[in-house]
Amino acid sequence: MSRDPDALIERAGLTGDPAADQHFLIDDRVLDRLPSHLPTDADTSHVVEIGAGTGGLTDRLLTVADHVTAIERDPRLVEFLREEFANAIATDQLTVREGDVLEMTFPESATASVSNLPYSASSEILFQLLVESVPLVVMVQREFADRLVADHDTGDYGRLSVTAGHYADSEIVEPVPRQAFSPQPAVQSAIVRLTPRTPEYSVPDDAFFLQFVTAVFTQRRKTLRNAIRNTTHISSIQDATAVLEAVDEDLLGRRPAKLSPELFAELSSVAYDTGDPQRATNE
Missing domain, CATH: 3.40.50.150 (Vaccinia Virus protein VP39)
Structure with a gap:
């Protein structure tokens, strides 16, 4: 009992x-x-x-x-x-x-x-x-x-x-x-x-993906363009301009809450590949 x-x-x-x-x-x-x-x-x-x-x-x-x-x-x-x-x-x-x-x-x-x-x-x-x-x-x-x-x-x-x-x-x-x-x-x-479960998308680095998501949601009322630019101290992105240039303009005009997890995965992959000049050069 x-x-x-x-x-x-x-x-x-x-x-x-x-x-x-x-x-x-x-x-x-x-x-x-x-x-x-x-x-x-x-x-x-x-x-x-x-x-x-x-x-x-x-x-x-x-x-x-x-x-x-x-x-x-x-x-x-x-x-x-x-x-x-x-x-x-x-x-x-x-x-x-x-x-x-x-x-x-x-x-x-x-x-x-x-x-x-x-x-x-x-x-x-x-x-x-x-x-x-x-x-x-x-x-x-x-x-x-x-x-x-x-x-x-x-x-x-x-x-x-x-x-x-x-x-x-x-x-x-x-x-x-x-x-x-x-x-x-x-x-x-x-x-x-x-x-x-295993997500239906892939990311280059789990820690970076979660850090990127955390960063942009601190400015959830801003457009993605401004959220990426304003939160490099959280996301550890070294070159925000390079990231913004690599992302579709229409996407940059959306707010974070409008993005699916799959889109966040794509964005984090772009940010991972382009946001750190040293890593981009090595790759």
């Missing part, structure tokens, strides 16, 4: 701290469904959970995974998790790691990740997870979820949409109300499933 999330909070003797981005998921039904949102063919031999809190989700993951690595940065919660789940740790079903996931090396043997992410660091954590190419199920702020899954030429489309789409197919699988948490956050939430 699954552990009651309210009882876990009571045994931990702690209440969530909104200032520290702590909102414990207490809805049993949502907790029970979270692991089931993984793709049906997902390998669950080693599932990583980020932000384990008092262990409500950890408990459910232990029923579907051969091994769970639970990462938690609050030392008080780490101590509680190690006491509450002592049997699972003793039988090598669970590893509890203390610290900030952004400062850790992701477990090499991990095959999937299911997490209620801290909302203030959702984008940074997600970008780190996406490069691991494992199925992900994440609880995030609803507004963030909408941007994550947005198609191009929509109001929510941006850097997050292109970056996520570069690594995975993403879909909102369940909206989650504020009442599912304690304490209640100020925003609605959603569960998103991200399934790794």
Whole structure:
């Protein structure tokens, strides 16, 4: 029988701290469904959970995974998790790691990740997870979820949409109300499933592609011409004029949100080939 999330909070003797981005998921039904949102063919031999809190989700993951690595940065919660789940740790079903996931090396043997992410660091954590190419199920702020899954030429489309789409197919699988948490956050939430895939386009360098996308979206209301020219300090383009001369004039008049990921790939390839005189000369 699954552990009651309210009882876990009571045994931990702690209440969530909104200032520290702590909102414990207490809805049993949502907790029970979270692991089931993984793709049906997902390998669950080693599932990583980020932000384990008092262990409500950890408990459910232990029923579907051969091994769970639970990462938690609050030392008080780490101590509680190690006491509450002592049997699972003793039988090598669970590893509890203390610290900030952004400062850790992701477990090499991990095959999937299911997490209620801290909302203030959702984008940074997600970008780190996406490069691991494992199925992900994440609880995030609803507004963030909408941007994550947005198609191009929509109001929510941006850097997050292109970056996520570069690594995975993403879909909102369940909206989650504020009442599912304690304490209640100020925003609605959603569960998103991200399934790794290879993009239908190619780029010369992943890091440059993502840097280029990040750069132009900092000026999403500008034309692409001005966005490229004004953000060389972010994109690391050495010769913006050479890039602009190599791109179709009609394309330069568009705004970033009007460009599909495929067009971003083409543009980044042009920028990569022409934007660095030394690289262009070597090639």
